[in-house]
Amino acid sequence: MTSHSHHNSLPVSGTATPAAALDILVLEKVMPYPPAIAGDAVYSRGIIEALSLRANVTVLCADSGAVLPADSRIEWHVTGPQRKGRKGSVLSRWPLLAWKGAQPDYHKRLDVLLARKWDAIIVDNLGTVHAMPKLEAYRRLHPACVLVHFSHEHEYATRSKKYGAYPLSIVGRLATWLDLAKIWQSETRLLRNCNLVTVLNEEDERRYREVAPEQRYLMQTPGYDGRISPSRIISAKTPRRVLLLGGRRSEQKQQVLLDWLRASHAILARAGIETQVVGDMPDSLRRQLATDYPTLDVRGFVDDPSDLVLAARAGLIVDTLGGGFKLRLLSHVFERLPIIGLAEAIEGLPTAAGKGYLAAADHTALAHLLVDTIDDFDRLNDIMNTAFADCSGRFSWDSRATALIAALGGGGAASPQTRSTP
Numbered sequence: 001m002t003s004h005s006h007h008n009s010l011p012v013s014g015t016a017t018p019a020a021a022l023d024i025l026v027l028e029k030v031m032p033y034p035p036a037i038a039g040d041a042v043y044s045r046g047i048i049e050a051l052s053l054r055a056n057v058t059v060l061c062a063d064s065g066a067v068l069p070a071d072s073r074i075e076w077h078v079t080g081p082q083r084k085g086r087k088g089s090v091l092s093r094w095p096l097l098a099w100k101g102a103q104p105d106y107h108k109r110l111d112v113l114l115a116r117k118w119d120a121i122i123v124d125n126l127g128t129v130h131a132m133p134k135l136e137a138y139r140r141l142h143p144a145c146v147l148v149h150f151s152h153e154h155e156y157a158t159r160s161k162k163y164g165a166y167p168l169s170i171v172g173r174l175a176t177w178l179d180l181a182k183i184w185q186s187e188t189r190l191l192r193n194c195n196l197v198t199v200l201n202e203e204d205e206r207r208y209r210e211v212a213p214e215q216r217y218l219m220q221t222p223g224y225d226g227r228i229s230p231s232r233i234i235s236a237k238t239p240r241r242v243l244l245l246g247g248r249r250s251e252q253k254q255q256v257l258l259d260w261l262r263a264s265h266a267i268l269a270r271a272g273i274e275t276q277v278v279g280d281m282p283d284s285l286r287r288q289l290a291t292d293y294p295t296l297d298v299r300g301f302v303d304d305p306s307d308l309v310l311a312a313r314a315g316l317i318v319d320t321l322g323g324g325f326k327l328r329l330l331s332h333v334f335e336r337l338p339i340i341g342l343a344e345a346i347e348g349l350p351t352a353a354g355k356g357y358l359a360a361a362d363h364t365a366l367a368h369l370l371v372d373t374i375d376d377f378d379r380l381n382d383i384m385n386t387a388f389a390d391c392s393g394r395f396s397w398d399s400r401a402t403a404l405i406a407a408l409g410g411g412g413a414a415s416p417q418t419r420s421t422p
Contacts, residue, residue: 223397263363317341
């Protein structure tokens, strides 16, 4: 096990003399830096970095192969990597997502950290629910400590849909039913036993309230600290091209892409609309796409896709699996790529369907919507500009951190203190 500590202390500019900064322990699945690039990792990184400007933040996580940022204000405790595989989780009390991280060295370091006094402990993601027995015992000894659950999506609903989409044997199907039962039990435990639950969209909060109506919920849509592009005009000079952005390493993301291509590729090809697929993917998927869709433009991982965005008329959101707020919605908005997608996949944006984006009910309807819209430059430019205007100034990570600290009872502007690892 390795342990890292960084203890810079810089004042937050533009704040009044603050109360003492809160001491916050955050439990993460893995270190949320590349190669961990999934949406939950990006979200976790954004909120804990913003929190570290206003509180004393300590993070416990498993190694992801990432390199710690040299200028981090955060006190990091990094244990060995998560478990691999799936079969071992069947005999565990925890669902697969949490079993992977319930390692002895993680719990040994957690025991050391729980010897300290914390104002709040954040259980980030269902993947760290395995810590709850110890956290509940800690709160009995320290009732002033606030237990917070960062939810990224309604896990039971999302996993039910994912597992239902996979072709599985009878044994595999039984294993998924068992895992779903454990997900329900674990998610319910978090909702009922934490003091505060953050949510990414109203639908998740509605579902959570059915289980835990007395819980305190805090809306915490993601922040955005990526590139903001200058204004542009989509015209006949812009290639008749649409982009599919996002990594495809997970089975779920691969299934989403394949489902979309099966429904849409022939329709778009007949209309002369080019599809460009951008994002990291396994070689096996790349080979399958080359065989099944030889005219598909597969770019794989691109470090800076800004030139590709400028040479496209729209970005597609085609997810039928997975919930929560999709972070790539914000990159589409702020890099000025008109959003056209499935209605169920576009949640949380402060802009209206039909005005800030275009939506359809299913893949086939979406393909026909693209054909009808691809040469309507006024409409494409209108939804692009409306989304940008509606979202500008609404996605600051700092505002998320301030709201969270206020919900914890700590005010909004405390400066962190210098600490060292015990």
